[in-house]
Amino acid sequence: MQALKIDEEIWQMFPEARFEVLVVKGINNQSKADEYYQELLDRAIEKSQKYIANDVFRDNPVVSEWRTAFTKFKKKKGARASIEALLKRVSQGKSLSPINPLVDIYNSISLEYGVPCGGEDLQKMDGTMHLGVAKGGESFRPLGSDEDEPALPGEVIYYDATGAICRCFNWREAQRTMLTEDTTDAVMVIEAINADQAQRAKSAIEKLKELVESKLNATGEHFTLQAQ
Template identity: 55%
Template sequence: MKDVIIDDSFWQTYPEAQINLMWLTGFDNHDTDDNLAERQELLRTATAESDKFTKVDPFRNNPVVAEWRDAYQQFPKRKGARSSIEALLKRASQGHEFTPIEPLVDVYNSISLRYGVPVGIEDRDKIAGDLHLGTAQGGESFFPLGAEEDDPARAGEMIYYDEDGAVCRSLNWREAQRTMLTDDTTNGIVVMESVNADQAARANEAMAALAELIPTYFGIKPDKTAVLTAETK
């Protein structure tokens, strides 16, 4: 990956948006029993904290959920596509017990649950050229996890993309297996999207909390962080 570029089409759609970024280099993401119990407790505690985002009944009326559903109305998408944070909060509200998957996934899922923000991490070494966020031309190649057939992006859909196709469809709905985090990933780019000031404030707190956890679990410090808005892009 060369750089992260937020296209004007994104800012035109979401003028109050904010994108938080963090670069991580040289980490070991292989699963280990050394901190398995700690990661399990991290997820358990975060799941309990997520209750503050799911108190309203019905579920769709919770502010975090409702705000992202409104945001998803701004572009064409596959029926049923929802933000990653809605999917995570829904599982938590239904009593799902999150168990460790791999270190970095566990850490960022805990942050997402604690702060009610979408968190995504891509393998920088697998991104071709610049990583863009903007509206799709239509037809950008996309193979989600487990897919055997191409499921191209729709024209006007809000996507992350690079020179080889879509990296994540519908903002943060589903990522491509081509660039997804694996246990062999050593260099990553962390992304958090916000579409209003309240979300942005939580994202700032979430990124700071994530930066504190990275040295504990991976023995490295983030290379750098950045906050992009329509004014500071």
Template identity: 55%
Template sequence: MNITIEQDFWALFPEAQISLLIVKGLDNRVDESKDPYFKDLLAKGAKRAQDFISEEPFTQNQVIQEWRQAFAKFKTKKGARSSIEALLKRVSQEREFHPINPLVDIYNSVSLSYAVPCGGEDLAKIQAGLYLGKAQGGEPFFPLGADSDAPALPEEIIYYDEAGAVCRCLNWREAQRTMLTEETKEAVLVIEAINEEQGQRAQAAMLEMQDLLQAYFGLTGEITHLTKENPSLEL
């Protein structure tokens, strides 16, 4: 299996970096006795996130502006925003974060701490390789929590495999089919960056992600940073 970032993505974002962490041998089952640990982890992430949203109004913060400008470069569903905007908005509203499952909690805490979009997919559910690029349009997509198809738009930037869309509008919306669950044994965790400064934060975030994986799972996984010059990873 390959993970490949296609040329039409680099044409829009030549300075981008897509950071991957491949981890296998997981036991991602929820243990409610660990809820206080993950609540604390998420709360600490939310506190660190406040450094990135000091401006008023909220939309004037640099992180928000950079990702809104990025989303303006390709076709999106109306109202689609970067996943990091959604997390930072919750912080600005002083809303509490609750545990979901260990992998998701870890990447959400890292996403908050470094103000970078993070996501993850169950590698066992990816069919014949994972790609990031422009949609042809009509790729099947069943969002988390939905019971009907919401296919990708032509020229929308999506993660996809042989069976359809995996994430729409970069990491905006997740498909049920490949999402991380308690049954996930092997995963790819992804951090997106579209400029050099974000890329530096993403690299630091990935190292922290490894530390958190080691602390909880006893696994670190392998990090790869995909760029225009190095656009593909063979697993």
């Protein structure tokens, strides 16, 4: 079974898009080596400074490119690409604290390469995960919420047979498939919407695979999805 399928509407909206996908099996996500992962995040923050060199935050290419992309579909007010949220923290002088090894690794990769990156627990998935355009009303309970916040009609979402997994690409994560210390199998996705981002995403997925295999005793299978 393919871990991720891209619906045709996404290619019509973003013909240059490219999605680097890593299916990871046999993860040991129980590590308590917080010092290592804090150092990993701190180094990534240093490397990410080049993506926010312009004093006007919104004028930095990584930020402006994704903001333009988000104008092409319906979204909740305030929705931003996950990489913008990370870079915003960096621009404000804030640090990142370890969450769990797999999340820490993909956050560090996202910052180092200036690309959105996310991950889902394969064992909690209801069939194949898709990236497509919401019909509206797809069930979605975000992290930290006790209430359902359904997807909007026309919103770009990751979804499975049960409902939405992430809204507005990977802006907002669902509790249902979130990565935890008990996660053993996962699908990781790095998003790119133009050629420059795609080049960074290719390097990013290679580094991601290397880290999850060496640090989490896992095996990873990488594939790329792009318009035919």
